[in-house]
Amino acid sequence: MKINEANLVSQSAIATALALTAVSAPAYAQDNASGEGTETDPHDRGTIIVSADALSELDFIAGQDVIEVEEIQRDLTGQLGDLLVKVPGVSATSFSPGSSRPILRGLDGERVRVLIDGLGTADVGNTSADHATSIDPLTVERVEVLRGPAALLYGSQAIGGVVNVIDRRMPVAMPEHGLHIEGLTAFDTASELRSGGLSVDAGIGENLVVHFDGSYRETDDLEIPGFQLSEDLRLDLLADADEEEDEGELEEAEELREAAEQRGFVPNSATETWTVNGGIGLIVGESTFGASVGYYDTSYGLVGNPEGGHHHGEEGEVEEEEGEEEETVSIGLEQLRVDLRGDITLGDGLFSRLKLRGGYSDYTHIEFEGTEVGTVFDTETIEARAELVQTTGGVIGAQFTSRDFSAVGEEAFVPPNETTQFALFTVQEFDLDGFQIEAAGRFEQVDVESGPLGLERDFSLFSGALSLVRETEGGARFGITGSRAERAPAGEELFADGPHIATQAFEIGDPNLDKESALGVELFARAGIGAAQFGASVYYQSFDDFIYLSPTGEEEDELPVFEFLQDDADFFGFEADLVVPLIDNDSYNLTADLRASYVSADLDNGGNVPRIPPVSVLAALESDFSAFTVRSEVQWFGEQNNVAEFETPTDDFAFVNLFLSWRPLSDNQNVVVQLAGENLFDTTGRRHSSFTKEFLPLAGRNIKASVRFSF
Template identity: 55%
Template sequence: MIRRPLATLLAGTALSCLPAAPLLAQEQDEGAVPHVHDPHDEEDVIVVTAGGLERLDMLAGTSVVTDAQLQRNMAGQVGEVLESLPGVSATGFAPGASRPVLRGFQGERVRVLVDGIGSIDASNTSADHAVTIDPLTAESIEVLRGPAVLLYGSSAIGGAVNVIDRRIPHRIPIDGLRFDGVVSGDTATDLREVGASLDVGLGRNFAWHVDGSFRETDDLEIAGFTLSDELRADLLADAAEEFEEGHEEEADELIEAANLSGIVPNSASETLSLGTGLTWFSGLNSIGVSVSYYDTDYGIPIAPGMGHAHGEEEEDHDEEEHEEEEGHDHGEEPVTIGLEQFRADLRGEFHLGEGFFHDLVTRWGYSDYTHTEFEGDEVGTVFDVEGVEGRVELIQSEQNLGGGTTLRGSLGGQFFYRDFVATGAEAFVPPNSTEQYALFTLQEVRAGPFEAEMGARWENTTQEADTIAVSRSFDTFSGALGLSYSFDSGIRAGVNFSRAERAPSAEELFADGPHIATSQYELGDPDLGTEAAWGVEGYVRASIGGADMRLAVYRNWFDNFIYLFDTGLEEDGLALTQYLQQDADWFGVEGEASVPLFSTGNGVLVGDVGGSYIRATLDDGSPVPRIPPLSLTGALEWQGEKLDLRSEVEWYDAQDRTAPNETATDGFAHVNLSANFRPFGDERLSVLLQADNIFDAEGRRHASYTKDFVPLAGRNFKVSVRTRF
């Protein structure tokens, strides 16, 4: 728990250089917030970008998922919602726990934000921990990639995901009232989902918001065998040994486990989310607060036949080796996680006049998080996280430098504090605290079609673990320079250069113990140094004749890259993994295009293509673990006044470029169909019918720790009804 008075914590002013600027109740300033028009909406959909993106456009790759695409991709975890975007995958540890993977980066190198502030949970510490954000409450989700994202914090070397949820109202509803509701179901998980939100204008100066959602699923239905071919072969070989030694019952159990198909046991989930908020508006000023509650219970799948002994002795067998053998404990209880978070947030924007600084923007969040890992009905390990994050930003007025050249920018600071306590026999990280202060600046110079953007960040991070008497302090410096040119034809080309530094996390420093949910013994290194990355990225973006295109090529060179290595050894019957450091090299290409093929008076046929390729290598020549393979997506979509029809193919190459003790992953393709019907020709009512993976193809996500026993869903039929008025 946080041991310092909250007032002391809030005294640390802070700023991440890309804040989420609130919308004003009145008409917004030109360029302050971009409008994205949906042809099916009667009014513009206002997308709140992470502040600074529209002012300082350093990001070569930014994707915004809204409305129809959100409804089509909706899932219980934000990683699953976004995984079909170019350059994005998901950890997919379990249906109830899946975090985004951006450009092959995951964990500490990807920040997950709520309206510009961190989720302040434990999802970054381990892949089995759920993200405490319900995508059903999202108005839009931004995927931010590229060098400038490092200004969200040094941990965002890989990128950031920003979820806009409207819990702090951004504006007073136009007609004084707005209601959104959704009901969904599917066949692969027997999904039952319902959610609703209400925004109410209270006079001319206040807006109130309330929302709630409930989601329940059964075990995931899959195509083919639950285990990968390699794990099945191992189990069948073990079964043959058991049979030769006269243990026919054990052999039969192993054969049954190897042949399990059609389902992922212990993968069900149940989630409840509630939130309310109030904002006061006065001219160009606003301040709002919100409180929310998130509660989820979900199963952690374990490889069938592999057991989960955690170093305990097994049932007595006739021979001594069976007493010590850890792989055949068939009496293990299922592992489940019960998680809840209480959260409070504040956002304010204050107009300072027409001087050098014209706006002050502040954003704060507080979280009280508890996460319990159960073995059957017994409590195994309890994680308690309490934290505060905040920032303050001063927005500069645009300065005319003469000759048609202008300067604009912002500066400020950020503060973060987290207190982490894990209790129980299998607490793999000692109690620890993290305290972080940062200063940043972000500037843009524009001269006609030329733009130059510059950003810099200093960050001080202190990690303390009192029970083992270890304290580490790190000063990191990061910077970025972007140059771009806009052509009259609608094409923009640019190059970004960056250097980012990241302090090791508490888990990377202090871990030393068995982790029940991941079946690993994790070992940190308190002597780890800072991780640094040089980066260069070239990009082209175009919007010509209704067609949109984005292509980015990037390269990163890491000094002292921190990674979790599977040693191939065992400790207490678990796979021994250890955090190590060495240099690494990253190369990637990603792109997407949307082209109108032909149109009639009733609609337009659009072709979409996208893809990404990543190659990451450690200094010793071995591949970085869990790097997604080459992927390509192609789709045709008919966009009509009342009906949209979409056919889509998602293709993933095999990944046989693997790290030591990492298994290869077969390639696969999923074919998906969807129809979205709007009987009134607008968003007052929409009915979405989907058929995903219609050929019931087996697929496994290489970025997942559990890919060898948690495949992707098989054939899935889904219906979703959404209303808005």
């Protein structure tokens, strides 16, 4: 009988990890009884206020999480998706160490809006899993994950939710003592990480602040516990090697066997990233104005599927010279971004504030084959939004986005296209007979045009949501949200037709795709049970004309063919979290933290939506004593057997993690030193939501060290 290593770990890991914490020290408890988040409480599951270019006056009442700076330091990775995987309901695409976007409730890509201080990232990370998100977590102050009616503030692409990243590019307050310096440096063993980031705010006079930040991050090839390839893929390659050998192709057979036996590290998975940003902030009474310029540059390898090939040239041309090895694929990406911001106090009339945001982005990324340029992607984006915040609680606003996309090269699989969006939106909050009500509405006009194809599509989108909440005298909150949302297909979904070198797939769009719509309902509860805090959500979404990328089982130019298809789909899932103070006295505190997520997604044709994350559970103990905090975790990911056609199942696995934080300045949080051991049992894990799971496992045992300072 086959023994699954992950099963063995999952049976013993929780007891082992919790024992480590109990032995090391008693602990730190997070006091959430009041429902108020504090600076030392990164796991607060109470009321979250989205504060950057959103409604800081409104109490968003369903489905919000905030990841604060200390938690960012603890779970620091190079890409936003991998940073957020411990948040209930969040997974990641994990296409490569250099490219990973968040997945919310099984939805990703064009259904998850990723923002920087309220405006889109203006990259092309939402169009394909191999494209990086142009955010370096090293200089991030806070990350907010938003669901519910308020997500409609940010566009039809927020049908699954919003991830809003807060940085300090445009200061909104004068630094204390006229100068503020913050830095973070980190190292690890699994990728030989070398990284550092620095942020400086300097006051000039009484109301002007100048900001600068920069970061650098470099990693080598990722170290893994065992074989790079999944067992089934290894067996396929070894069988192919035997066939090649029987046909006298000895060199080809040897290459296949070498690929099948690759273990210990993942070739071509190294990354290098650097950023530099500058900005100014003007504070005039209670009004603020700001401007910033930022540059992001990254290069990273894309791990190749040894079973697949790359398209080189037209049909009939020789694919490879005899004895020539296939070129590795990598991406070089750069983005120049300019942002403007205004937050103007209007007084005590109908509207209390006017909030203005504008941004321009010039984005380029190149897909290389070896050192040769394959395809060049250029995207120029302009986005602007205005919000009037009502004195009585609510907001009305307008948003405009223009995106000009082009791809040049033999393997440019998407023709040039332009997308223009204009939207009007509102979110209102009020009380009625003991109930708290939050309502949102959005109208959006989307035009997508491809000049070379002579095609143009126009979409009128209407979305709305309503939340009804009841709060008990004890502070418990119970509610229900109903929503209807519509999304227009993206240019890539409409017009793709060709080989995509980075994903090693031949992608085919459909210019006749209809708009996608979803009806949803969610039940949620947030309550204090004694000193414990509990939160849970159960949700259901029914999609009409759900758009998804699906393998056909066919090949074109020696590449597997993937088509953008439409079908009705149903999503059902739940999220839950529980924080329980076990010990709370003057010497130490001990807190238990439990989180769980589940989602299923079925197509109307009887199949499953591809790449849906499995059930996951995180169990942790956290202890705080004197200047130290110790946290032990077990992350368990269940097996996924509910797979789409031509998709393979994924085994369950568990990771055991241990973290130690030291504040050498006693109770002062200005300096935090962290040591961490992740995946201590060196377990092989593959993320089911990843296109590359068969040939890119997650990192093996990883020892991390980091230092954060703030003065």
